[in-house]
Amino acid sequence: MSYDSAKAAFADWGVDTEAALERLKTLPISMHCWQGDDVVGFEETSGASGGGIQATGNHPGRARTPDELRADLDFAYSMIPGKHRLNLHAMYLDTEATPDRDEIEFQHFAPWVDWAKDQGIGLDFNPTFFAHPKADDNLTLSHPDRGIRDFWVEHGRRSRDIAAKMGAALDSPCVNNIWVPDGYKDTPIDRMSARARLEASLDAMLANPQDKAQMLDAVESKLFGIGVEACTVGSHEFYMGYAIRKGTLLCLDMGHFHPTENIADKLSSVALSLDEILLHVSRPMRWDSDHVILLNDDILQMAQELVSAELLGRTRIGLDFFDATISRTAAWVIGTRNMQKALLRALLLPLEQLKSAEDNLDFTTRLAVTEEIKDMPFGAVWEEFSARAGVPNGQALIKELDRYQSSVAGRN
Ligand code: RNT
Ligand code: ZN
Secondary structure, three states: OOHHHHHHHHHHOOOOHHHHHHHHHOOOEEEEHHHHOOOOOOOOOOOOOEOOEOOOOOOOOOOOOHHHHHHHHHHHHHOOOOOOEEEEEHHHOOOOOOOOHHHOOHHHHHHHHHHHHHHOOEEEEEOOOOOOHHHOOOOOOOOOOHHHHHHHHHHHHHHHHHHHHHHHHHOOOEEEEEOOOOEEOOOOOOHHHHHHHHHHHHHHHHOOOOOOOOEEEEEEOOOOEOOEOOEEOOOHHHHHHHHHHHOOEEEEEOOOOOOOOOHHHHHHHHHOOOOOEEEEEOEEEOEEEEEOOOOOHHHHHHHHHHHHOOOHHHEEEEEOOOOOOOOHHHHHHHHHHHHHHHHHHHHOOOHHHHHHHHHOOOHHHHHHHHHHHHHOOHHHHHHHHHHHOOOOOHHHHHHHHHHHHHHHOOOO
């Protein structure tokens, strides 16, 4: 179907496709660097995983250097309509120096900032509290040993400082997201002390006020991880309370809840108590497996909530998945485009009609509209969006993904 026919079909439902396309253009997705190299990073000791995070698969083409990772990102961005962001982890420094985590500085990330400037994209940041000998017990900010806690607090402080400098250099606030693996494999006897230590460490890390125009603090909870099955110190309740009391962003990762829980349902609840939200869009399969996101119901419902509850203006959308069994660049491209497609579908819903049916307790109309609308030509509107951005679709896209993958397959 042509875009013009699609436009007319949506207009029949009272939906303005041009307005949807304009809005979608303004929504950056923060693409995570770690899909490109299986969460390894560029530290001297890289290769050490930990914290329950492990990419599986050995598809050829893993980026081994910052230059390779940037080349892969350049390609991925060229296959995704719009301007997006890059989400960096502290272990992805780009320098000849070999600072330990408590020694990192802005200069160790300067090439990333130069590159982001050239690309006209914003950066987000994460301290890395895993894949390090001082995290071997799966305890960092909540470790009973003061020296270990202090080491990680210093890492976190420096990360905030680096994030603020990135935000200032790029004139776009950099979200600094804190996730720690802390927890216990077997049932702890003193959860309270562990949580009190985590809170005290976070307070120490966040003590230095930062300009919100430069950086924003976020905290990410988790239900459980490999090796910390019995107790995660930074649970949802812990961080929700913390974020509300301290005014940080709360990061909701789609893999960090019980499989029957749904992030889409949580957004409006937490949004009443928080200024801003960070999302880690992911696809858990049976557990926090971080599969590449599909255009499935979970993602559609989440995008629908963001639009319906008018949360787009105060939600940062980040991705968090890693699959090493397929082309890593294709994973980025497919996942990011799916997030955009979900947002587009949400922006194309006849929301007024649906909301008014619901207000009138007319659940029949709500259901009928929801289901009829599924046959609408969303694909034609997406085609138009990508064509305007000069980005291929369908078989042309698959050819490009394949061509790029062949060009990197010789890396070993
Ligand atoms: C881990 C968290 C966290 C990490 C990244 C690499 O379970 O989801 O966000 O995936 O920091
Ligand atoms: Zn996450």
